[in-house]
Amino acid sequence: MSDVQPNKIPVTVLTGYLGAGKTTLLNRILSEPHGKKFAVVVNEFGEIGIDNDLVVGADEEVFEMNNGCICCTVRGDLIRIIDGLLRRKNDFDGIIVETTGLADPAPVAQTFFVDETVGAKTTLDAVVTVADAKWLKDRLKDAPEAKNQIAFADVILLNKTDLVSETELKDVEMRIRAINPFARIHRTQKSDIAIDKVLGQGAFDLDRIQAIDPDFLEGGHKHFHDEDMQSYSFSSDKPLDPDRFFPWIQELTQREGPNILRSKGILAFKDDPDRFVFQGVHMILDGDHQRPWRDDEAKTSRIVFIGRKLDPKALEAGFLSCVA
């Protein structure tokens, strides 16, 4: 086999509730003079103001795999479309997938881990969620889709900030943090943002998991604890036993997979000089040895879960039982 690994094509997933400003962001990405070409997968034609012959209409066909597990749903249309796009060599530098406002991002993300061809030739770069600063709070109450999109995001554009006061803005940011303390939040108006804040994030790249620093705004975690969706982070300064950790995390994600939207971890195993990193989407886990621990960094294992109906006491007890 050839030693040269062809570069995988990065895929950015653009989500956001109806009217938040997704299409504006998409048009912005396509019209910026960045010299890059993108293939764009959209759900409705006609909204894109840019002439691009690589705009493909999708059907949002969510397929369950044959085992019937809800966690292993994929976007069947996306598999077909990406397979078709990949036949055009050198025609584009990246793929942007725009989902409908009511879409659950999980099947989209899972597609990149479940399908071999898609996984071999493309890489999920980040889930970018556009949220309406004025209406997000209401949507978090009445629209589970909006909550999923926030929980799933690696990057959140808090858009239309000109329509709310600074106090309201802080309030909505705290509500976002209560659900997802890890995403990078950018305040925007008319989805105006530097492209490099949205593309090339490497959010699913194991090599780029540097640190897990939940950004709990002061007091926000306590005051605005979302009763439906939570995130929990646990850490240990004692090295873990891989023979305890792997069975635990596998059993946990098998059992609680439907409730765990995202998970991530940096782990220090006993007698192992390397950092072990992993990340997961529902019950699909991806992990590997990353690089040796540096002398100047604390060998702290840290793990985070974002999900519904999670039992923090059981999670913590389970995690700590993996200490060697």
Added chain:
Amino acid sequence: MAALSSAPSSLTSKLRPVDLGGGVAGVRFLGTTAAFALTEREVVLVGAEQKRVAAHRGAILSVSGDAKRLLTGGDDGRVAATLADGTSETLFEQKGRWIDQVAAGSDGAVAFSAGKTAYFQPARGEAKSLDLPSTVGGLAFAPKGTRLAVAHYGGTTLWFPNAVAKPELLEWKGSHRGVLWHPEGRFVVTTMQEAALHGWRLPDGAHMRMSGYPSRVRSMAFTAGGRYLATSGSGEAILWPFASKEGPMGKQPTMLAPRDVRVSAVAAHPKEEVIACGYEDGLVLMVRISDAAEILLRAPDGQPVSAMAWRADGGALAIGTEGETGGLLEL
């Protein structure tokens, strides 16, 4: 490596490399001419001389054909038919759509699909269409009569475009992609999104689950007479027995030509119980089913074998890869 009794164990010296300039989506013989459909735009015809035909404007998504025509469907919304002499004709065009699947019937009819709609175009007469519950994953004409198997999410629909009869749904959970009829029309088999095949016995619809593959099956072919279904997807060719009425149910498959590299394409010899077996590293073996004897046809070059086709008389094999070099071998 075992050798056929009176034959050399390698025929690589007979392989004629063909510079195609692109990866191969599908290949067929049109008489004595090998027609390679590239993944983008062109069909390359290799006979006494080499000819390039611009059949599409973008990606070529699916390839089929009969003895005379190579059928291709593209992301330019066109169904094209290319002949051995280099003429190419557009049979259908719908701008802004992708033609995901094409299939050729025995009497000059063609079928194709765009999204959730399957189309049937007879040699003469009006086209017909059928809307499916999801995007069409595969299309195949029955060996006899005008009947189409349309694979999709949730099963396969048997469609009789010329009959009033309602299409018949063969149900099975999951996403069905490729579809193939047994040469005697007794079975329909699909490749699935999962690393498995599913089959139905006709007419009673009894299920056949064929699983155990380490990866998705992309290539399958019935051997001469339909005794075996040869498949890719594993580190050896997996052949399911289809000689009896029951099909492979309760039987073990035959495994041939094991290597530590996965089989990426198979092609069944049209007359003998022999298959060509192509691997992800570009190596191609010819394997006799009766005694598992192997002959090396192509040395590995790192480019996965993506498509292969035998000439109708079995005297030549065309090999396409994901790289730029195909091959033509006269036996």
